[in-house]
Amino acid sequence: MQPEPFVREAGAGSGVVCLHSNASSSGQWRALIDELAPGFHVLAPDSYDAGKSPSWPSDRTISLSDEVALIAPVLARAGSPCMLVGHSYGAAIALMAALTSPVRISALALYEPTLFSLLDAESPSPNEADGIRQAVARCGDALDAADSGSAARHFIDYWMGEGSWARTPEARKPPIAASVANVRRWAHALWTEPTPLVAFRSLNVPVLYMTGEQSTRSARGVERLLTQALPKVEIVAFEQLGHMGPITHPEVVNPVIERFLRVCAAGG
Template sequence: MSRPEPFFREAGAGPGVVCLHSNASHSGQWRELMDRLAPDFHVLAPDGYDAGKSPAWPADQPMCLDDEVALLEPVLARAGSPLVLVGHSYGAAVALTAALRHPGRVRALAVYEPTLFSLLEQEAPAPNDADGIRHAVTAAGEALDRDDTDSAARHFIDYWMGPGSWAATPAPRKPAMAESVRQVRRWGDALFNEPTPLAAFRTLDVPVLYMVGERSPTSARGVARLLCATLPQVQPLTFADLGHMGPITHAEPVNAAIARFLAGL
């Protein structure tokens, strides 16, 4: 069986930078950042499984973050070594996993709220800081069992962006987002059951820009609390007025911070 190939966007020339998108999104979320970095960097932004133009994950198999990393291999190879990984949410969790799996290949990371909820589960059993997203995933999954993709998307999007966010989403954008949320249980399984222990991140001795929105849910800030106390070369950055979807809703300040970080490497 041939290895699946991801779709990816590409721009610029220079040191490699690979940008990984969040759930219910695709590589297009990084267009503005790619334009900003292209004069100085070779920037690639792939679509993950079931996102954008990349292949679907086989529905009858469980998936883990290592599978997402494996899908990215052609993109990582094209970026060259050592490269920089940029990630948001689920994509940031994949970026950290990729950096651990490929020591020496990644020279730095810029991550916005990686959703490694397994670290919260390892710290303490439920009830814990992951309760909110756990309940949202459960509610979204139950809605999908009723084939109610609209309610599933509402549970998921409103958790991350606040009550009423799904209702306020422009109608043309809703169908693709609702369809992507069909993967919510798979995302939850991968993030809650990731076996990597917190201590493993002490070995990730490269510069890490760790961005957090002050208005983000407890689950994202809980993961940040753990990782920022563990990563050896972490540079925490909090955006006072942003939430979890900051790289999409307020791309300019987030992209500017990433560009400054890369310029200083």
């Protein structure tokens, strides 16, 4: 039996499904949900092993198609067509969901999808994905040594800059460290995704592609490829933000998402 995710839900109107990043949960979208709820039916699921959703139930290593299957009932509740918002791993899931059911998705607002398989398909290592590849390896070594704190530090410091884990409030560290236990699973899903870059040329829907100019080389490399392939893409670069912009600066990112969704819902 297919597990169902926990879902935050609010509002009425055109359906919007928000997909969170790794080491996070649907809670990262609280402010956006509040902003959108007066005009949209907003649903934000927790992914496997995040928030209140179930654990990945199989010994088989997860794929992005499994992540898409988990949110299938959420997309159904959102109605057809609906719009997707995604950040990082969640943005990668959003892209795959749109390819899987193109008639059900009318627009995508993406902040730095992490489809690293596209970089390796373009050119084997050494390439732009090496930084995150090395960070994942360091995380894995720390997990093998039963040091979840160090694993979380490697992961967070890669995405947010050296010293970010040390500056994280102590109360927030335990759930982040617990989630980073799944880092190899996330990496496997992102690096083994077989979908070729050319497939994204068929996504004939409006795409808002957001990026932080202070982000990592790996995220910017994926941006370079996808923004050339997506046929209806609008690029917004936030000069002072990094990869975690939707979490660190929602007051900057959320209004851009909201404006895009309102234009799309109005048929613009």
